[in-house]
Every structure is written in C-alpha cells, then in structure tokens.
Amino acid sequence: MPVFLSTADETFEPAFAELLSTKREDAPDVDAAVAAIIADVRARGDAAVLELTAQFDRLELTPGTLTFSEGEIEEQIAKVPAEEREALELAAGRIRAYHERQMPEDARWTDAVGAELGWRWSPVSSAGLYVPGGLASYPSSVLMNAIPAKVAGVQRLAVCCPTPGGAVNPLVLLAANLAGVDTLYRIGGAQAIAALAYGTETIRPVDKITGPGNAYVAAAKRRVFGRVGIDMIAGPSEILVIADRDNDPDWIALDLMSQAEHDESAQAILVTNDAGFGQAVAAAVDARLRTLGRRAIAGASWRDYGAVIVTRDLDEAVALSNRVAPEHLELCVADPDTLAEKITHAGALFLGRWTPEAIGDYVGGPNHVLPTARSARFSSGLSVLDFLKRTTVAKMSPEALAAIGPSAERLATSESLEAHGLSVRARLDRLNR
Amino acid sequence: MPVFLSTADETFEPAFAELLSTKREDAPDVDAAVAAIIADVRARGDAAVLELTAQFDRLELTPGTLTFSEGEIEEQIAKVPAEEREALELAAGRIRAYHERQMPEDARWTDAVGAELGWRWSPVSSAGLYVPGGLASYPSSVLMNAIPAKVAGVQRLAVCCPTPGGAVNPLVLLAANLAGVDTLYRIGGAQAIAALAYGTETIRPVDKITGPGNAYVAAAKRRVFGRVGIDMIAGPSEILVIADRDNDPDWIALDLMSQAEHDESAQAILVTNDAGFGQAVAAAVDARLRTLGRRAIAGASWRDYGAVIVTRDLDEAVALSNRVAPEHLELCVADPDTLAEKITHAGALFLGRWTPEAIGDYVGGPNHVLPTARSARFSSGLSVLDFLKRTTVAKMSPEALAAIGPSAERLATSESLEAHGLSVRARLDRLNR
Structure with a gap:
C-alpha cells in the first residue's frame, strides 16, 4: 500500500519530511571496481575493452567488430516495421523542432565607457552518448540525447550501446541513424565510458559524455568528469500529479503507473484537494495492477514509494510539489496555466487533462532526460545548451x-x-x- | 626556461602534444580524508564543524560565532579605504550590468498540431559560495560568484570564508556586502562544503555550491554533487596570447606574468608569427622577473610550464589555440575580430592591444570564473545560467x-x-x- 497523507493531520509534517528524505536507490559501492576498469582501459586500450566486454556482456569482439558496420546497421534497420519507423520519425522531427528553438544567440554591445562586451556560443566538437543495453534500451533516449547534440552543431557524435550476448535492438540503430549519429560502438559499462573519455586504438575520445546507465556507468561518469564534460547522474524516474476531482481516476492511475512501471525504485505521487478522488485513484491503480504487463515492477514501486496526499486546496498542493521538485509534474486541473505560474522547481510540466506524461517521453518535443531525486531544485533537463559553451568577449x-x-x-x-x-x-x- | 617551439620544426607535433598533455596539478589524493570529514559533519553537525575549524584553521569558535555578526561586518567594512571601496563598487556595477544581459527568456508557442510548448526559467532558491581564506582570498571572486546568483534571483546566498588564525580580509566582507550576500560563515575546507550541502544546527543547507578552493574543497564538491549542484572543479589559471610583432614586448610579458603570478602551476603561452618578437617577449619576461613581487611563483610557472610558440601565420596560431582551449585568450593583433571568428574553444576572449587580461579579472564585466585545464572544450565560465534552471512545458x-x-x-x-x-x-x- 502506498502512503496516504493529509495536510490536515497533525502528523503530516514529519510524514512528508520522511517521504522527501527516503532514499529510493541503494546504489552499490562500485567505485573501486570502476576505478580499476578505467585504469585498465587507459593502460591497455582496445585489449582491455575487448576482455571486459567478453566478461560482462558475454560477447567476443575484435577491434574490427567494436564498431557496427554500415552494412549491419542497414540490415538491422530494414527489420523495423513501417509504422514504428513512422512513429520514430514523427518523434525525431518534433524533438528537433523543439530543440532548434533553444539555440541561444550571440551578443555584442558597446557600453557607456566605450568597452565592447559580449559572448559567443560554440558547439562541443565531439560527444559520446551512452545507451543502456538489454531491457532498458530505449530508442527514444537515443533521440533525446543525440538530437540536441546535432542541433547544437556537434561535429562528431558517437554512441556506445552494449549488446549483451549479441542481442541488438534494431530500433536503437534506427534512432541513431535518424538522429545523425556518426559512429556506433557495441560496448557498454564503465569500460565504454573510459574508452569515450580517454580513447583507445579504435575508439576516438570525445569531449562530452551524456546518457543514462547503471551504477557502474554513473560511477564512471563521475570519475571522468573534468577530463570530459558529463550531463547529470540520473536516478530512478518520478512523477507527481496534482489533480482535482474532475479527472477520470483511471487516467490519473495510468499516468502514475507509467512512471512506476519503469523501475521498482521509481516514485509516483498523487496530490489532490479531494480525499474521495484520491481514494478513487488508488482503487483504479489497484485495478490496473491486476493486468499490467509490468505489474510486478509497477506494483513494487507503488507499494514502496507511492503516495496519495490530500491537501486543503490546490495552492497547498503546489507548495508541497515545490518541496518535492519532481522530475515530471502533471497539473490536471481546470486552469493549469495559473497554477503553473506558482511552480518553482520541476523538471517538466504537463498542463491540463489531455497531456499525459508519456507524451513527453516520446513525441511532445521537450527532452525526456530530466533531473531526478529532487535535483530539479538546481538543475535542468538536457538541452542544446549541454552541447554548447559560451566564450565571453571583451574589447x-x-x-x-x-x-x-x-x-x-x-x-x-x-x-x-x-x-x-x-x-x-x-x-x-x-x-x- | 620556458619551452620554445616552432611549427616549422619537424619535432613540433610531439613537442606540442606533450605540452598539451602535461599535468600541471599534482592533486593529492585527499578523497578518503574528505569522505571522513563529510560523514563527520553529517553525523555531528556543528560540533564536527567547530572541531575541524579548531584543528585546520587554529580558530576556536562557538555555534554563535560561526556566523559573522552584522556589527563585526560593519566594523571590518569601515576599515576599507575609500579608493578601494570605489574600485570595488565600479567592478560590482559593471559585473552586474554584464550579467543582467545574460538573463534568458521564457518561451511559449503553439505548433502546427495545436500543441502548446515552451519552457520557463526559475532561480535556484539558495546557494553557497566558497571563498578561500589566507593569501588567495580575493574580493573580486566574491563579486564574480555572488553577483550572477543575485541577478538570477537566488533568494538566500551564503558565503563560507575561512579565517585561519582569525585573520579577516575586510575587502572580502565588503564585496559580499556589495553583492547582497545574506549570511557569512567563518569556516572553510571540506567541512564548510559538507555543512553547506547537508546543513547543521546553525548552518542551513543550500541547493547549489560554487567557488574555488584547494584540493580538499574540490574533492568535497565532487562528493556532494548530486545532493546539491556545483559549478566546475577549477584548476590552476592559464593564459594564451596570440600576438603579432606590432606589440610592445613588455606589455605582452606582463600579460603572461599576470597569470603566472597566480600559482606555480599556472601556465602562460605566447603564440606569435614572428620569432624575433617571441625572443623579445621572453627577454622582457626575464627582465620583469627580476623585480616582480611574486617573482618566485611567476618564475617557477614560466620555467616549468611557460611556452613560446612560433607559427607560420596567425591562422596556424588560432588552430593551435583551439587545441589548447585556453581559459584566457588574448588576440593582440591588428584585426582581432576577424581572428576571433575562428576561435572555437576558449573561456574568455580579450580582443586587441588595449585589453589586458587583468581587465577581465576585475572590472570588464564578464565573469572571471572560467574553465581551466582544457575544459573550455566542453564548458563555459560562470554565468546567471548556473543559478537558474529550466522547466519544460507541454500542453x-x-x-x-x-x-x-x-x-x-x-x-x-x-x-x-x-x-x-x-x-x-x-x-x-x-x-x-
């Protein structure tokens, strides 16, 4: 059962504080192992990468097969059904259009004393994108990382995607192709991050590394930070839905479950000004959890980290949401724009009853790589700015x-x-x- | 003697590659010590901070004296001579005017399918600024960190500045006051970073930590990254000057020395298309090194990491500079604007013969917190964007x-x-x- 809280209860504040401070990810301490892997790749290059890939991915490669060949990419892409290709193309087009608007402008002016001042933006020359293998190998994440890089003007964009046991996801290759990725490596884990940061005989080093990954990948990114740029260290997904009583409880239940199904450590929180509606959503969640394909994962997330919070009014709901600083925030209310004005911390806003968060995961246009674990207090989702840097100018x-x-x-x-x-x-x- | 290289020499490429890869900072491995300090501050709060301050700063404080009192700040500020106050006020005004131009705009539009899209910027609620104590306690750095935060709209801005043995720099307190800093703590080191990240009984936690520091501070920032936002991990300062023969060799020598005097690990590089001019600058450096107050530091930097590189022409100089990606780049040539168009990686550009880098350190307007150690390949100097985050919007x-x-x-x-x-x-x- 998820937590049920009401701001009217005397015990609300400590209970909410506990919800805020709950650590959902028990990241294993892999730092020593990762340090050894990075040192090994720096010392032995390809040989280390090949050995580690054999060990962790059960895959025997050679320097010549570290990279997907053009023929192989074409062959895999040809397997993608037309309707999936069309959906991916629609997504790519919308993501590109959104991110093109993010391109910042250079500036130059002369001030009162006659000093010329300004700045110039320029792209990172090369970037590497990490794409997890196996179950969580998402073509949508390829688009969300690669398109902003290409819009920014990154000349050379490499992707590392492990293929455990040799299993390849054709949609991932198609997404990379649509996004304009230049090179695709068949490697993963800390060894892939080390290879991207330091280079090997076969793999050219890059200046910036982005993309999600497991604890090893996260630890490796943290370690190579400084040598190269990195994006954020992403944690398990979260959604907070602020909803009044005039929503279909089943819609809200599905929105909550769409984050819960990602990961047992994901978190879905409903904040409503109507206790009865909160109960109805909880019941709808229970009903959906009987049939959902990923009910084991979604059910564990909902049971361990889910919450239904009843507030006196919507302003109180906003105040609580600002304390959570959720990755995804839905405002399922009659006038979402007015409420949105009061939101100070959130990764992405979804306004109104017709904007399920899943739209933003795929085809909305905004990026789905967003700050988790309350880091929306101080950071933003991925954007073209992550692939640009600014040079200040004075004359x-x-x-x-x-x-x-x-x-x-x-x-x-x-x-x-x-x-x-x-x-x-x-x-x-x-x-x- | 600094390195003398010429692109006409057959041995140039390996020699330049070595210059690029030279590690100038032999950062001690303080990570274990820092982890213990952070754990101690988290566990024991004020008590740990007070003990560590007594140990490292030889200063006995109480929870009541961790914070500078208003009376003490006023008393210290009153000691600042009028002409220094005026200079600091001029600097603060110019830095504020420059950074106000950086404020990004919100966006909202409706696309062809009727989807409303956009983004909203909002400030980080609270930030902590680290200011080193002792010799490298620079009031200019207080302005450069604090003013962008206040321009961004940060509500609560705290400064930690250690006062080893109780020594206080009145100009640092004045700079904090001019910049609108809300609270000033008399602590430093990893314990200050831990206190800012996790809070203690007396010290309120913040959402973002910026500012330079020693190896302990840098390691602590790396460790608390994720819990809070951080800026970059700054390394020793660098300057690269591209100059033709029509410069006064002494001016260029002084510009090189103005970085070299920061730190024995600083790096000053002259790239010129005239070998005779290169020799003249080297001679001017030697002459200045006989009298400069900080000649021991500047001399060591020039001897160990300095370089004079002679190129065939200015375009070749630009190409080399782009490979270095220097923190500071002066273009002391007849037409600096045309050359600047070809610069792809640099923290800050100083155009023409009348823009010594030192102008940018104090009163130019642009920020002097800039990417070091070749990280201008993928990152930018400090700006208002470091104290803002973007929430994407979809409806x-x-x-x-x-x-x-x-x-x-x-x-x-x-x-x-x-x-x-x-x-x-x-x-x-x-x-x-």
Whole structure:
C-alpha cells in the first residue's frame, strides 16, 4: 500500500519530511571496481575493452567488430516495421523542432565607457552518448540525447550501446541513424565510458559524455568528469500529479503507473484537494495492477514509494510539489496555466487533462532526460545548451581602458597581484605620455 | 626556461602534444580524508564543524560565532579605504550590468498540431559560495560568484570564508556586502562544503555550491554533487596570447606574468608569427622577473610550464589555440575580430592591444570564473545560467493528442512500457467515442 497523507493531520509534517528524505536507490559501492576498469582501459586500450566486454556482456569482439558496420546497421534497420519507423520519425522531427528553438544567440554591445562586451556560443566538437543495453534500451533516449547534440552543431557524435550476448535492438540503430549519429560502438559499462573519455586504438575520445546507465556507468561518469564534460547522474524516474476531482481516476492511475512501471525504485505521487478522488485513484491503480504487463515492477514501486496526499486546496498542493521538485509534474486541473505560474522547481510540466506524461517521453518535443531525486531544485533537463559553451568577449578602446583601468589596477594591488596591475599600468602610461 | 617551439620544426607535433598533455596539478589524493570529514559533519553537525575549524584553521569558535555578526561586518567594512571601496563598487556595477544581459527568456508557442510548448526559467532558491581564506582570498571572486546568483534571483546566498588564525580580509566582507550576500560563515575546507550541502544546527543547507578552493574543497564538491549542484572543479589559471610583432614586448610579458603570478602551476603561452618578437617577449619576461613581487611563483610557472610558440601565420596560431582551449585568450593583433571568428574553444576572449587580461579579472564585466585545464572544450565560465534552471512545458489540446498520441502509443509499445501507452490510449478512446 502506498502512503496516504493529509495536510490536515497533525502528523503530516514529519510524514512528508520522511517521504522527501527516503532514499529510493541503494546504489552499490562500485567505485573501486570502476576505478580499476578505467585504469585498465587507459593502460591497455582496445585489449582491455575487448576482455571486459567478453566478461560482462558475454560477447567476443575484435577491434574490427567494436564498431557496427554500415552494412549491419542497414540490415538491422530494414527489420523495423513501417509504422514504428513512422512513429520514430514523427518523434525525431518534433524533438528537433523543439530543440532548434533553444539555440541561444550571440551578443555584442558597446557600453557607456566605450568597452565592447559580449559572448559567443560554440558547439562541443565531439560527444559520446551512452545507451543502456538489454531491457532498458530505449530508442527514444537515443533521440533525446543525440538530437540536441546535432542541433547544437556537434561535429562528431558517437554512441556506445552494449549488446549483451549479441542481442541488438534494431530500433536503437534506427534512432541513431535518424538522429545523425556518426559512429556506433557495441560496448557498454564503465569500460565504454573510459574508452569515450580517454580513447583507445579504435575508439576516438570525445569531449562530452551524456546518457543514462547503471551504477557502474554513473560511477564512471563521475570519475571522468573534468577530463570530459558529463550531463547529470540520473536516478530512478518520478512523477507527481496534482489533480482535482474532475479527472477520470483511471487516467490519473495510468499516468502514475507509467512512471512506476519503469523501475521498482521509481516514485509516483498523487496530490489532490479531494480525499474521495484520491481514494478513487488508488482503487483504479489497484485495478490496473491486476493486468499490467509490468505489474510486478509497477506494483513494487507503488507499494514502496507511492503516495496519495490530500491537501486543503490546490495552492497547498503546489507548495508541497515545490518541496518535492519532481522530475515530471502533471497539473490536471481546470486552469493549469495559473497554477503553473506558482511552480518553482520541476523538471517538466504537463498542463491540463489531455497531456499525459508519456507524451513527453516520446513525441511532445521537450527532452525526456530530466533531473531526478529532487535535483530539479538546481538543475535542468538536457538541452542544446549541454552541447554548447559560451566564450565571453571583451574589447577595450584606449578610452575605455583609461576609464576603468585605474580601478582594475587598484583592486589588483589590494589582492597583491602586481603583474596584473602592471599590465594595466603599462598601457595607461602610454596613454598619458 | 620556458619551452620554445616552432611549427616549422619537424619535432613540433610531439613537442606540442606533450605540452598539451602535461599535468600541471599534482592533486593529492585527499578523497578518503574528505569522505571522513563529510560523514563527520553529517553525523555531528556543528560540533564536527567547530572541531575541524579548531584543528585546520587554529580558530576556536562557538555555534554563535560561526556566523559573522552584522556589527563585526560593519566594523571590518569601515576599515576599507575609500579608493578601494570605489574600485570595488565600479567592478560590482559593471559585473552586474554584464550579467543582467545574460538573463534568458521564457518561451511559449503553439505548433502546427495545436500543441502548446515552451519552457520557463526559475532561480535556484539558495546557494553557497566558497571563498578561500589566507593569501588567495580575493574580493573580486566574491563579486564574480555572488553577483550572477543575485541577478538570477537566488533568494538566500551564503558565503563560507575561512579565517585561519582569525585573520579577516575586510575587502572580502565588503564585496559580499556589495553583492547582497545574506549570511557569512567563518569556516572553510571540506567541512564548510559538507555543512553547506547537508546543513547543521546553525548552518542551513543550500541547493547549489560554487567557488574555488584547494584540493580538499574540490574533492568535497565532487562528493556532494548530486545532493546539491556545483559549478566546475577549477584548476590552476592559464593564459594564451596570440600576438603579432606590432606589440610592445613588455606589455605582452606582463600579460603572461599576470597569470603566472597566480600559482606555480599556472601556465602562460605566447603564440606569435614572428620569432624575433617571441625572443623579445621572453627577454622582457626575464627582465620583469627580476623585480616582480611574486617573482618566485611567476618564475617557477614560466620555467616549468611557460611556452613560446612560433607559427607560420596567425591562422596556424588560432588552430593551435583551439587545441589548447585556453581559459584566457588574448588576440593582440591588428584585426582581432576577424581572428576571433575562428576561435572555437576558449573561456574568455580579450580582443586587441588595449585589453589586458587583468581587465577581465576585475572590472570588464564578464565573469572571471572560467574553465581551466582544457575544459573550455566542453564548458563555459560562470554565468546567471548556473543559478537558474529550466522547466519544460507541454500542453496538449484534445486535437493535438489525437494527432501525435498514436505515435507515442506505438513507441511505448515497442519499448514494452504498457502503462505509458495506455495513459495515451485511454484519452484517445474518449475522443473516439
């Protein structure tokens, strides 16, 4: 049974605080193992990658078969049924259109003292995208990572996707193809992250690594951070639904289950201003859990981490949601836009009764790689900005230097940085001659 | 003696590759010690922070004196000479004006199928800024971290600045005051980072931690990443100057030394298309190194990591600079704007002969917290974006859901995520009734 809470109860605050602080992922401490794998790949390159792939993925490769060949990719892609291809193409087009709007603009202006200032954006040259193998090998995640990179202008985009026992997901290859991925490697785990960060004889190093993965992949990304850029460390998925009584309880139940079915550690929370509606949704969830294909996973998530919270009104619901900072937030109410104005922390907003979160996972347009585990308090979903960097620009005229240089010299002196001050002073002296 | 290289030499490529791969910072492995400090602060709160401060900073505090009192801040600030205050105020005003231009805009549009899409930016609620104590306690860094946070709209901004032996830098307190910092703690090291991330009885936890620090601080930031947001892990400073023969060699020498004087591990590189000019700058550096206050530090940096590289032309200089991806890049040439167009990786650009890098450290306006150690390949300097996060927005009309829902359902089915598909299907069925 999920937790049932009401803000009217005296015990609400400690119970909600406990819900907030519950650690859902008991990440195994794989750091030492990962450090050894990274050191091995750095020392022995391909040989280490091949051995580790044989060991972990039960797959014997050679340097020549580390990379999917063009022929093989074409052969796999040809297996994809037309209607799945069309759906993936629709998704790719919508994701591309959304992310193209995110491209930031360069700026340049001249200020009152005559200093020219501004910034310029430029893409990361190369990026590597990690795609998990096996059950959680999602073509939609390939699109969500690769398309922003290509929209940003990344020249060289590599994908690492393990194929345990040799099993290949044709849709993943098609997604990579549609998104414009340049190279596809058949490797995974910490060894793939190490190879992307440091390079091997066969695998060219990249400047930025993104994409979800298991505890080994997450630990490896954390370790190579600095050598290369990384995106976030993603945790289990979450949804919070704020719903009034005028929703179909079954719709809301399905929305909750669509996150719960991801992972036993996923979390689905309903916040409603109507206790009876909360009960009705819980009943609808129970009914759905009798037949859902992934009922074991979704049921465990709902039982262990699910919650139904009854509030006095919708504003109180928003205040609680802001404390949770959920990855996905549905506002299933009559006037979702007004409520949305009050949301301060959430990865993605889904407004109104006709926007199930699953739309955002595939075809909405916004990215589905979003901050989990309350990190929407301080971070954003993946975007083109993750594949761009900004260079600031300053250009002083002699007059501008004369106007602000003395202050720079004074501050440099106060920080005991003499050469800083002299580099300004030498130029000012020339002006004063 | 610094390295002298010429692209005309046969041995250039391996020598340049070695320059690129030289590790300048031999970071001690303090990770185990930092893990223990973090665990201690989490377990014992204030008591641990007070003990560690007594141990590392030789300073006996109480929970009541962990925080600078208003009276003490006023007393310290009153000591600052008027001309230093004016310089700091000029810097603060210019930094604020620059960063206000960085504020991104929200977006909302309706696409061809009738889906409303967009995003909203919102500030991080609270941030903590680390300011090193002792010699490298720079008021300019307080401005550079705190002002973007306040421009972004961060409600609660805390600063941790250790005061070893009780020594306080009045300019740091004034900078914090000018920037609108809300709380100032007299603590440092890994214990300060742990306290900011997890909170203690006296210290409220924050959502994001920024600012430079020693190896302990860097390791602690890496460890608390995920619990809170962090900025980059900063390394020793770097400058690359591209200069033609029409510069005063002494100006360029001073610009190089203004980075070299920061740290024995700092790096200053001159790239010029004129060998004679390169020699002249090297001679000017030697002359300056005889008298500079920080000549021991600057001299060691120049000797161990300095380089003069002679190229055939300026385009070749740009190509080399892009491989370095320097933190600071000066283009001391006749037409810096044309050359700047070809720069793909650099933290900050300083254009023309009248823009010494030191201007950017204090009063230019752009941020001086910039990517080091070649990380300008994939990251940017500090900006208001570091204190904001983006929430994506999607709102489907029934018609929009009818148009794109079936594709979402199909992709969900192909990923074996049944509830995802059903959450869309239930709504489509209602429309079809």
